[in-house]
Amino acid sequence: MKFLQKIGVMFLPVCLLWAISGANSMFAQDIKITIETKPKKVDVVSSTDGKEPFTGQRPAVDVAILLDTSNSMDGLINQARSQLWNIVQEFAKAKKSGKTPLLRVSIFEYGNTRxxxxxxxxxxxxxxTDDLDKVSEALFALSTSGGDEYCGSVITEAIKRLDWSSEPNAYMAIFIAGNEPFDQGPVDFRTACKGAIEDGVVVNTIHCGNYDAGVRGKWQEGAQLAEGKFLNINQDEKVVHIKTPQDKIIIELNAALNKTYLWYGSQSQRKSYATNQTVQDSNAGSGLSSRAAIKSSSLYRNVGRDLVDTYEEDASVIEQLKEDELPTELQGLTVQERARRIAEMSKRRAEIKTKLAEASKQRDAFIAKERMQQAPSAASATLGDAFSDAIGQQLQQSGFEVGQ
Incomplete structure (x- = not known):
């Protein structure tokens, strides 16, 4: 079909030239036919010079994480769970035209014989989704089994199924992690990776094992074809969270922050949102301070679930909701009283976020100083290290300014 379309594109200009020049010019020389090819959706790896300027409300960042959940990957899943919030922090450092991005994350699993x-x-x-609690919940629900890992297939499905951003110069990336050869399965990884970058999606490959095995297994080739980075990690390396003097106050502020959420929807939905927020705090474990830092940023948003976040974007929400869809504390109030209560809660949340952001900044400085005294090696690299290695550079190539 594509071949016939190309013939059609070529045939039309020739016919027009024939009609204009007349039958006597059928043997004329120097007839030039120009065929314009459709440009790529996004040039994700070129210089930011010449890129279309960002004019939207929030710059777009879409990330799909493709995890091998075969039997040997328990360590990889544990790293993803414990380092999710550290990974998200990498995006919190980025801005475009002074605006923090709207981060959406997707999770795929592959290689699981269940x-x-x-x-x-x-x-x-x-x-x-921008619901990061939902992402965390999904990671903790994963389990491993079996082992038939088809990288080409899962990359192709991620490109096809997801509603990738159409914003010019959005950062769109796939991070695929696993340990078996990259060329297994019915879908050629070369076709999958070329298709991804043609749609503006970079593919970063994270091989769980040593460098040479990753090269032999085609993980490096896959990254090169999709203009991404080829990285190696030790999936069984235990993640160590550095304790800091700021952790206690951060945990206290996080608990206070949770009390500012006005969840809405059906009674079961409201309960589910509140419960899941608390559960994911618990799941973060010793990484709760990293999670709390994200909750103090604009990356953690609950539009469509929390009235404070939603009201900022659409004030009419308090008139549209049914009485039994409102938070219990807002039921029975007039529209004006609801608006006043939301404003009070918004102010309270902003005050807590300011304190939380400052404590998190002090914590980051403490951790940076501690890490300077350590000597990390390639053999101890984890999933979070791989993300950190790729994200900063690629965000800059998509027109973001990346701070510390």
Missing amino acids: LPASEDYLRQVVPL
Whole structure:
């Protein structure tokens, strides 16, 4: 079909030239036919010079994380769980035109024999979403089994199924992690990776094992084809969270912050949102300070779930909701009284976030100083290290300014 379309594109200009020049010019020389090819959706790796300026409300960042959940990957899943909030912090450092990005994350799993063979043992766990609590919940629900890892298939499905941003110069990336050869399965990884970058999506490959094995297994080639980075990690390396003097106050501020959320929807939905926020705080474990730092930033948003966040974007929400969809404390109030209560809660949240951001900044400085005294090696690199290695440079190539 594509070949016939190309013939059609070529045939039309020739016919027009024939009609204009007349039959006597059928043997004329120097007839030039120009065929314009459709440009790529996004040039994600070129210089920021010449890029279309950002004019939207929030610059777009879409990230799909593709995790091998075969038997040998328990360590990888544990790293993803414990380092999620550190990874998200990498995006919190970025701005475009002074605006923090709207981050959406998707999770896919592949290589798990509990999944249907007819679907190449892969599953979309979470679509692209800005609900980071939902992403965390999904990671803690993953389990490993079996081992038929088809990288080409899962990359192709991620490109096809997800509603990737159409914003010019959005940062769109796939991070795929696993340990088996990259060229397994019915879909050629070369076709998958070329298709991804043609749609403006960079593919970063994270090989769980040593460098040479990753090269032999085609992980490096996959990254090169999709203009991403080839990285190696030790999936069994235990993640160590550095304790800091600021942790105690951060945890206290996080608890106070949770009390400022006005969840809305059905009674079961409201309960689910509140419960999940608390559960993901607990799941963060010793990484709770990193999670709290994200909750103090604009990356952690609950539009469509929390009235404070939603009201900032659409004040009419308090008139549209039914009485039994409102938070219990707002039921029975007039529209004006609801608005006043939301404003009070918004002010309270802003005060807590300011204190939390300052404590987190002091914590980051403490951790940076501690790490300067350590000597990390390639053999001890983790999933979070791989993300950190790729994100900063690629965000800059998409027109973001990346701070510390």
